[in-house]
Amino acid sequence: MPLVPEEQRRFAADIVRRLRVAGFEAYWAGGCVRDQLLGRQPKDYDVATNATPEQIRGLFGHRRTLAIGAAFGVISVRGPKPAGMVEVTTFRRDAAYSDGRHPDSVSFSTAAEDASRRDFTVNGLFYDPVENRVIDFVGGQADLAAKVLRAIGNARDRFAEDKLRMLRAVRFAATLDFAIDADARQAIADMAHEIHVVSPERIAVEMQRMLTDANRAVGVRLLVETSLAAEILPEIVPPEQHATALFGRVLDALARLGEQCGFPLSLAALLSPYANPEQAAAVCQRWRLSNQQRDRVCWLLEHRTALENVPDMRWSQVQPVLVADGIDDLLRLMEATSPATAGAVAHCRRLLNQPTETLDPPPLLTGDDLLAHGIPAGPAYKSFLQRVREAQLDGQVATKQESLALIDTWLSETK
Numbered sequence: 330m331p332l333v334p335e336e337q338r339r340f341a342a343d344i345v346r347r348l349r350v351a352g353f354e355a356y357w358a359g360g361c362v363r364d365q366l367l368g369r370q371p372k373d374y375d376v377a378t379n380a381t382p383e384q385i386r387g388l389f390g391h392r393r394t395l396a397i398g399a400a401f402g403v404i405s406v407r408g409p410k411p412a413g414m415v416e417v418t419t420f421r422r423d424a425a426y427s428d429g430r431h432p433d434s435v436s437f438s439t440a441a442e443d444a445s446r447r448d449f450t451v452n453g454l455f456y457d458p459v460e461n462r463v464i465d466f467v468g469g470q471a472d473l474a475a476k477v478l479r480a481i482g483n484a485r486d487r488f489a490e491d492k493l494r495m496l497r498a499v500r501f502a503a504t505l506d507f508a509i510d511a512d513a514r515q516a517i518a519d520m521a522h523e524i525h526v527v528s529p530e531r532i533a534v535e536m537q538r539m540l541t542d543a544n545r546a547v548g549v550r551l552l553v554e555t556s557l558a559a560e561i562l563p564e565i566v567p568p569e570q571h572a573t574a575l576f577g578r579v580l581d582a583l584a585r586l587g588e589q590c591g592f593p594l595s596l597a598a599l600l601s602p603y604a605n606p607e608q609a610a611a612v613c614q615r616w617r618l619s620n621q622q623r624d625r626v627c628w629l630l631e632h633r634t635a636l637e638n639v640p641d642m643r644w645s646q647v648q649p650v651l652v653a654d655g656i657d658d659l660l661r662l663m664e665a666t667s668p669a670t671a672g673a674v675a676h677c678r679r680l681l682n683q684p685t686e687t688l689d690p691p692p693l694l695t696g697d698d699l700l701a702h703g704i705p706a707g708p709a710y711k712s713f714l715q716r717v718r719e720a721q722l723d724g725q726v727a728t729k730q731e732s733l734a735l736i737d738t739w740l741s742e743t744k
Contacts, residue, residue: 333411334370340412341374342458344389348417349459351388353380354440356455356464358418363451366463366473367505374724375444376417377455385417399436426490441466448487448494449501450479478502479510488516492526493535496557499691500539503548514555521556529630532561535618540595546583549599564603564612577601585665591626594658595635601666606631629662636663639673639680645719651680690703693721693732702733704740713739 341357344664348355358377365371378385385404395405397415402419420443422430440455444466447453451473455464463470467481478501480487480494481725495517502509509517524532537660539548549565552558553576560564565579582598600609604625606627613623636642636659651655660677663670683690694717696710699739704713717732726732 330410331412336409337371337413337415340408340640341376341415344376344406344415344417345458347388348376348378348385351380351384353378353384354420355417356379356440356457356615358443358455359447359452359546362454362456362463363469364447365456365472366454366470370652373413373700374415376415377440378417379418379420379437379440380417381419381437385419391689401432402437410678423490429489429492429523431491440464444482447481447499448491450481451501451505451507461684471673476505476507476508477510478505478513479515480513484510484513484516485520488513488520488523492520492523493531494521495524495555496527496532496535496561498544499548499551499555500535502551503539503544506544506547509551509555516653517557521560524557524560529615529617533618535590536596536616540583540599541590541592543588545586545590545595546580549583549670550580562599562612564600564608567603578602582665585668586661590661591658593622593629594661597626597629597658597662598665600626601630601633601662604630625655625658628653629659633666636660637667637670637673639676641720643723645722647677647680648689648722656681690721693716693726693729697720697734698729699736702736 332705341361344354345357355376355378358375361371361374380388381563382396382399382402382404385406386396389404389406393407395401397405397417398418402421404417405414419437420440421435422438423446424431424436426432427433444453444455446465450467450469452469453465453467454469455466456462457464468479470478478498480498493688498509498513498517500542501507539545542548549558552562553566565576579599579602582601583595586595586598596612597609602611604612609626609630610623613626618626629642632650632653632655636647639647650659654660656677660674663674692714694714696706696714699710699713700706704710713736717726717735720726720735721732
């Protein structure tokens, strides 16, 4: 069942109320507060409280709570299906981050201390849904108004604690259309080489969020300007490449993809001028993407020019591409990266409007037909079936009998 925003909001407010009635301090925290103040619909809600994990579970019940993150003070509270789950976190202070990603330990603290250990000022705000007021210990409201992404405290310290914050800074700046504070921007440029502490999977998650956002072109530009691209995607920054007109065309193409865009399509558009399918597969492997994502990216790059001259091509050349699962992405890739192919794309879309029996008729032959015709099973079957399919699509044969007769002709020519 899909989540219902109003149900999510109602449930998150109810959690705060129940904690308050039980005598605890509790607020909404982090991104949901930021998004609400920006007039955006929060994707989810987090609650921060001075209640301990044990007290949270005692209040909401063990059957409705999950304690997977209890070591860090986090309890997940399960709501009605349309509301999903809300993470309830005890106010805390973090110990040192020895691995550059996670605190070695946490200790419970006050709301002010909890705000100060967060990453950026705009993510360090609390909101009281009961009294309808913002609690700001870090200057986040001023930075929201100024559209500035600023680290809480010393930027280098925040990035040293968790190296992923450098990549998150770029993503937040792009998706929120904010400027990165000068200190934070310089710290990222100086520390970009340390991003390798972060797991490839976590880097991929951030890149997916960035590249599926409408402001993906801004994010990619910031990746290059902050030197992060050279570390996580060097394929797009060969020597001086980012200063050329080619990079500008790539950014234009990314912008043309529009708001609704899947990760494989946006990644293919980004890599299109720089990588062949084999090189793109290496990127996907490096980020530990799924086989499905990798195959789609590589297929798009392999076929990116396949339909450019579609009016002059045989139907047997065009049809297999048109009926492939990725055809919608391929046409969008062509539109974004090669505006001159608009006519070919329009022609393809007209072809796709044909009835199914015309666009993708059933094959005339199967392997069983070849066997019944007396052709010994073997590697030649694949070639025969493919050639017959091409002849069918090009109108050279229309029945099983005509297809078998054509194969007999081919066999006689080889004797």
